[in-house]
Amino acid sequence: MNTRQLRHFLAVMDLGSLAAAAEAVHLSPPALSRSLRALEDELRVPLFDRQDRRLRPTPYAVTYAERARRIVFDEREGARSLALMRSGELGALSFGMGSSIAMTLLGPMVLELLSAAPGLRLGTLVQSTDVLLAALQREELDFFVGDVRAADADSGVSAEPVYDCTFGWFARRDHPLAGQLRIGIEDLQRYPLIMSGYANESLLRRMAVLYGLPLPLQQHFAASTNDVSTVLTLLTSSDAIAPSTDVAVISALRAGTLVRLDVQPALDLDLTLGIVEHTGRTRLPAAERAFEVVRAHFAAVKEEVAAQRSRGSARRRAGERRASH
Known part of the structure; x- marks a missing residue:
């Protein structure tokens, strides 16, 4: 029949x-x-x-x-x-990202996906890259946005790089160190230091080398959290200082509540964010649509961060000229 x-x-x-x-x-x-x-x-x-x-x-x-x-x-x-x-208008889609990314991407991304396809059922997970990778391997996620190095150790996982992070030290705009030139690590250590976000061992070792700090690096920080909302609250409400990616604090930089400090040497770390998914797995059209949202978001972030850094460099040069006269 x-x-x-x-x-x-x-x-x-x-x-x-x-x-x-x-x-x-x-x-x-x-x-x-x-x-x-x-x-x-x-x-x-x-x-x-x-x-x-x-x-x-x-x-x-x-x-x-x-x-x-x-x-x-x-x-x-x-x-x-x-x-x-x-057509991407129905089905289930589960994805994750770190809290620093979720601050500015997750809400608009969910809104755009549901506006384009109200029949979608979305599930999201905000966690560190290692937790997201484990969830992806258990097939609890279709993809996540995080450190592309997560794909290096697993042939069943692939990554599409979308953004090379820049790093800096950040504090509230009226912090005692704001506007000062060539701040050293000893100047930073006079204030509570906050370790923020996900950092793997290679990033921690690189930071220790840059500033001559003995390992474990965590001993030099007053607090450690991967919740970006908590970090922003601490920075804007106290004299605390935090190293961070521009992505994590871009909304606060845009609002003018935080500023980048002129710390020497500069926080030169290597971290590329991207879309991490199962290798060879058929993508739902809804996932393709989500990927376009991620790419567009980080393209806009790249432009904004470049503009902010250009303005910061101009202010530093102006400060150096004033100091020399």
Whole structure:
């Protein structure tokens, strides 16, 4: 039995005539009759009484018609659901990102995806890259946005780089060190230092080398948290100072509540953010749409960060000229 036979059966039930039903389903009357016979053989009951070249529904046909309509409807709805999934308008999509990225990306991304496809069911996870990678490996996520180095150790995971991070030391705009030139690590250590966000061992070792700090690096910080909202609260409400990516604090820089300090040497660390997903896994169109949102977001961040750093460099040069006179 197949749904094609069921459609033939329902056409006869609805139209009451073999000839009219045959025309509706684009078959000859003999071909339609053979299809009905095959369905009766499979169901092992007579569906029609054949008298005077007419087909009269039996009680079996009347009882079965409702179930047949449901089967045909379900098949059509299933095909429609797959078509909507292909177009990115239906289905489930789960993804994650770090809190520093989520601050400015997660809300707008969810809004854009749901606006474009209200039938989507979205799941999100905000965590550090190591936790996100484990969730991806357990197939709890379709993808995450984080450190692309997460893909290095697993051949089943691939990454698309989208943004090379820049780093700096940040404090509130009226901090005692704000506006000073060539600040050293000893100047920073007069104030509470906050370790923020996800940092792997290579980043920590590089920071220790830059500033001549013995390991473990965490011992030089008053507090450590991967929650960016907490970091921003500490920085804007106290004399605390934090090393961070521009991405994590871009909203505060944009609002003017935080400033980048002129620390020497500069915080020269290597971190590339990207889209991390299963290698070779078929992407849902909704995931493709999400990737476009991520790419556009980081393209805009790159432009804004470059403009902010250019303005900061101009202010430093102006400060150096004033100091030399």
